[in-house]
Amino acid sequence: MRTLRNHFDLLLFLVSLILLGAGAVGWSFGVHRWESLCWVAATVLGMVVSVAWVVGSLRERKLGVDLIAVLALVGALAVDEPFAGAMITVMLASGRLLEARAASRAQRDLSVLVERAPRTARRVDPDGILEVPVDEVRRGDHLLVGPGEVVPVDGHLTATAVLDESSLTGESRPIDRIAGDTVRSGSVNAGSPIHLVATSEAASSTYAQIVRLVEQARAGSAPFVRTADRIAIFFVPFTLALAGAVWLLTGSAVRVVAVLVVATPCPLLLAAPIAVMSGLSRSARVGVVIKGGDALERLAKGRVLILDKTGTVTKGEPEVIEVVTGDSAWNSEELLRWAAGLDQVSPHVMAASIVKAAHRRGVALQMPESVTEEPGYGIEGRVDGHLIRLGKAAWILTDGTPDWMGGARRRAALNSWLTVFVSVDGLPGGVILLEDPIRPDARRMIESLRSAGITRTVLLTGDRSDIAQSVGTLVGVDFVQADCDPAGKVRQVEAEATNGSTIMVGDGVNDAPALAAAGIGVALAAGGATASSETADVVITGNRIDSLAEAILIAQRSRTIALQSVVVGMGLSLVAMVVAAMGYLPPAAGALAQEGIDVLAIVVALRALTPGHRHTVTLPPTDAALTERLFAEHAAVLPVVEQIRVVADSIDTDSASLARARDLLQRIESELLPHEHAEEHDLYPRMDELMSGPHATAALSRTHAEIDVQAARLHRLLGEISGDVAGAADVTELRGLLYGLYAIMRLHNAQEEEGLFSLLRRNGRIAPTGVAKTAP
Missing domain, CATH: 1.20.120 (Four Helix Bundle (Hemerythrin (Met), subunit A))
Structure with a gap:
C-alpha cells in the first residue's frame, strides 16, 4: 500500500509538472488554446486529488489544509486564471511527494520472532518419539528437546537441564535447572537432551505472548500527525474568514481567489519535510538510523530514558577478569594458555571469551587433542601434554573442592560473575572468573543524555536486585527495576509514560515488546540484526551508545528548524494574503509569489543539514x-x-x-x-x-x-x-x-x-x- 502511494505521488508530480511546462511552451509560442488546455487540465487534476485528500481527512475527523487548495483551484478556474491553478497543482504534488518520502518509515515486522518460533515439537509417545506440529501439543504431553533446540511450549522438567534464556530475560549466562523447575518456551537447550511435561499449549506459551505483546504495542502506537494538520486547526478558519470578508467588502471574486492562492500552505508541505529529511541524514552520519519523520519527532520529545542492562549499559558478552590459582602448582599464565587452547574447538560463549582473553595477552595457543565435550558440564582434552578439563566444579573434580576454589566460587556469587573451573591431570588447577562488564563510557553516556534533555533514567534487567542496584549506582540512573521478564518490561515502560515521553533502549529479542510499547524504541544492532532492530523506531548501527545523545540533539534541532521554516513561510503567506486582499496581488502573481515564499522556507529548512552542537570531544x-x-x-x-x-x-x-x-x-x-x-x-x-x-x-x-x-x-x-x-x-x-x-x-x-x-x-x-x- 505504501509503495503504491509513493508511486502515485511521483506520478502526480511528474504529470502536473509536464502539464505546467507544456502550457508554458504554448504561451511562449502564442498558442493560447494549447496553453489554456494544459493549464486547465493541471488545475482539474489538482482539484481531483485535493478533493480526495479532503475526503480522507474528514473521514479521520480532521480538517486538513488541503481544503484551502480545493477552494483555490476551483476559484482559479472560476475567474479564468488557469496558470495559477496549474502552479498550485505542482506545489501540492511536490509537497505531497516530499512529505511522503520524509515521513516514510521502515515497517515494523515480526519476521525475526516468527522465524525463530518453533513450528514442530518431538512428542514422546508409547510407540516412540513422534515429530508433530507445535499447535498439536497439549498440556500433559511429554516432550524431548535436543541440544541447541528451542523449547516449543512452557513445561516442567523431569530431569536437570542447562538452558539459555537470553531471548526471554536478556541475561547471557546459561541457567542450571533441576527436575521440577518450570521452563519457558523460547529458551534454548544449552546442554544434553532434556525431557519436559507441557504445561501450556503453543498459543498460550511465553514466546507466543512476546509476539502478541509486540503486536499490541504496535497497534497502540499513535499515527504520524503532520505539522500541517496541527496548524490547520487555526489556519483554515482564518483563511476562510479573510476570504469571506474580502467578498463581502469588495465583491471581487478575483481578490478572493488571490487570497486563496497565496494561502495555499506549501511551506507546510515542503519546508517541514525537508528539515526532517535533513535531520534523518545528519543522524545517519553519527551512526543512528531513524525510521522516518514520525520517529524523529518523537525522539526529539523524549524525556524518560529506559535502558535494558545487558548489551546496553554492559557490553553484553562475558570477559575474563581473573584467573585464580590458589595453592595449585601452575600459574595463571599457564592455566589461561591451556584453557584457551582447549576452548578453541568449543562453541560455548564463555569459550570464545577465554580464547579472546588469551589472544589479547599475546599467548600462543596449541591445538588440543582427544577432545570430548559433555554438553552442560564441560570439555576435556590434551593440551601441551596435559589432560585439561574445563567446566563445572562437580564435573572436573572427583575428590571435593579445595577451600581456595570454594572462596573463588563465593566471590563469583557475590559479584554475579561466571566461573569456569580448571583441572590439570586430574588435579585442581584454577578458576577462571568472567563478568559482563559495565561499558566504560556508560556514566558519561547517561550524563550526555541528561544534557540532551532527558529528565529521568530507568534501568531494567532480569538480574537479581542487589546486582542490578549496584550497576545502577555505578552508571548513575535514577531508578532500577530488577527481575524483569518481557511482560514486566512492558509494564514498567507503560508506568514511566506518566513521567514524560519514553525512550526504550534494548538489544535482544526479549526487548522487542518494550521497544514497541515505548514512545520511541531504540535498538543497539552492533551484534547483528535481531527482533529489537526490526521493532525499533531508531537503530544504533555501531557500538557507541552515546551517539543516541547526538541523535536526540539532531532530532530536536531538526524539529525546531522545521517549525521555524513553517513560521517564516506561513508568516510571509499571511502578509501576501493581506496584500492580495487589498487588490495589489492578482492570482497569477500570487502563485509566483507563493513559489518565492516556498524557496525561502526551504532555504531555512536546509539549515538542518549543517552541524549543530555536539557532545563529543573530537581528538586531533x-x-x-x-x-x-x-x-x-x-x-x-x-x-x-x-x-x-x-x-x-x-x-x-x-x-x-x-x-x-x-x-x-x-x-x-x-x-x-x-x-x-x-x-x-x-x-x-x-x-x-x-x-x-x-x-x-x-x-x-x-x-x-x-x-x-x-x-x-x-x-x-x-x-x-x-x-x-x-x-x-x-x-x-x-x-x-x-x-x-x-x-x-x-x-x-x-x-x-x-x-x-x-x-x-x-x-x-x-x-x-x-x-x-x-x-x-
Whole structure:
C-alpha cells in the first residue's frame, strides 16, 4: 500500500509538472488554446486529488489544509486564471511527494520472532518419539528437546537441564535447572537432551505472548500527525474568514481567489519535510538510523530514558577478569594458555571469551587433542601434554573442592560473575572468573543524555536486585527495576509514560515488546540484526551508545528548524494574503509569489543539514594516537593490578610470601609507575585543553600522587623487613597496604576508562577492550 502511494505521488508530480511546462511552451509560442488546455487540465487534476485528500481527512475527523487548495483551484478556474491553478497543482504534488518520502518509515515486522518460533515439537509417545506440529501439543504431553533446540511450549522438567534464556530475560549466562523447575518456551537447550511435561499449549506459551505483546504495542502506537494538520486547526478558519470578508467588502471574486492562492500552505508541505529529511541524514552520519519523520519527532520529545542492562549499559558478552590459582602448582599464565587452547574447538560463549582473553595477552595457543565435550558440564582434552578439563566444579573434580576454589566460587556469587573451573591431570588447577562488564563510557553516556534533555533514567534487567542496584549506582540512573521478564518490561515502560515521553533502549529479542510499547524504541544492532532492530523506531548501527545523545540533539534541532521554516513561510503567506486582499496581488502573481515564499522556507529548512552542537570531544590525530598508545599500555599493566590482590590474599610470614611481594614491587616500579607517570606528563595536559579546562584531570592527578605515595610506602616496608621471614605485625601492615593500593588502582582505572579512554570509542578509533586481567 505504501509503495503504491509513493508511486502515485511521483506520478502526480511528474504529470502536473509536464502539464505546467507544456502550457508554458504554448504561451511562449502564442498558442493560447494549447496553453489554456494544459493549464486547465493541471488545475482539474489538482482539484481531483485535493478533493480526495479532503475526503480522507474528514473521514479521520480532521480538517486538513488541503481544503484551502480545493477552494483555490476551483476559484482559479472560476475567474479564468488557469496558470495559477496549474502552479498550485505542482506545489501540492511536490509537497505531497516530499512529505511522503520524509515521513516514510521502515515497517515494523515480526519476521525475526516468527522465524525463530518453533513450528514442530518431538512428542514422546508409547510407540516412540513422534515429530508433530507445535499447535498439536497439549498440556500433559511429554516432550524431548535436543541440544541447541528451542523449547516449543512452557513445561516442567523431569530431569536437570542447562538452558539459555537470553531471548526471554536478556541475561547471557546459561541457567542450571533441576527436575521440577518450570521452563519457558523460547529458551534454548544449552546442554544434553532434556525431557519436559507441557504445561501450556503453543498459543498460550511465553514466546507466543512476546509476539502478541509486540503486536499490541504496535497497534497502540499513535499515527504520524503532520505539522500541517496541527496548524490547520487555526489556519483554515482564518483563511476562510479573510476570504469571506474580502467578498463581502469588495465583491471581487478575483481578490478572493488571490487570497486563496497565496494561502495555499506549501511551506507546510515542503519546508517541514525537508528539515526532517535533513535531520534523518545528519543522524545517519553519527551512526543512528531513524525510521522516518514520525520517529524523529518523537525522539526529539523524549524525556524518560529506559535502558535494558545487558548489551546496553554492559557490553553484553562475558570477559575474563581473573584467573585464580590458589595453592595449585601452575600459574595463571599457564592455566589461561591451556584453557584457551582447549576452548578453541568449543562453541560455548564463555569459550570464545577465554580464547579472546588469551589472544589479547599475546599467548600462543596449541591445538588440543582427544577432545570430548559433555554438553552442560564441560570439555576435556590434551593440551601441551596435559589432560585439561574445563567446566563445572562437580564435573572436573572427583575428590571435593579445595577451600581456595570454594572462596573463588563465593566471590563469583557475590559479584554475579561466571566461573569456569580448571583441572590439570586430574588435579585442581584454577578458576577462571568472567563478568559482563559495565561499558566504560556508560556514566558519561547517561550524563550526555541528561544534557540532551532527558529528565529521568530507568534501568531494567532480569538480574537479581542487589546486582542490578549496584550497576545502577555505578552508571548513575535514577531508578532500577530488577527481575524483569518481557511482560514486566512492558509494564514498567507503560508506568514511566506518566513521567514524560519514553525512550526504550534494548538489544535482544526479549526487548522487542518494550521497544514497541515505548514512545520511541531504540535498538543497539552492533551484534547483528535481531527482533529489537526490526521493532525499533531508531537503530544504533555501531557500538557507541552515546551517539543516541547526538541523535536526540539532531532530532530536536531538526524539529525546531522545521517549525521555524513553517513560521517564516506561513508568516510571509499571511502578509501576501493581506496584500492580495487589498487588490495589489492578482492570482497569477500570487502563485509566483507563493513559489518565492516556498524557496525561502526551504532555504531555512536546509539549515538542518549543517552541524549543530555536539557532545563529543573530537581528538586531533596526534592526540588520538597518544591516547591510543597509552591505552594499550594501560591494558598491558592491568595484570599487575590484579596481582596486587592475589599477593595480598596469600601474604604470610613465610619466605615464599615475601618473595612474591618483592617480585610484585619490582613490577610496580618497572611497569606500573612509569605508565602512570607517562599519563600524567603526556596525556593529562592535552586532555585539560580538549575538555573542560585546566582542572579537568585534577582528580586523576591527585590519584596518581596517592599511587606514588602508596608504592613508596610498600618499598619502605619491604626494605625494613630483614631476612626472609616477616613478623605478624609486618604481615598485617603489608596486607592492609596492598589492599589499599589495589582499591585505589581499581577506582583510578575505572575513572580513566570512563573519562579519558572512552574518547577513543567516541572518535571511532580501534582500541583493545576487555583485556584479560590475569595475575601471574
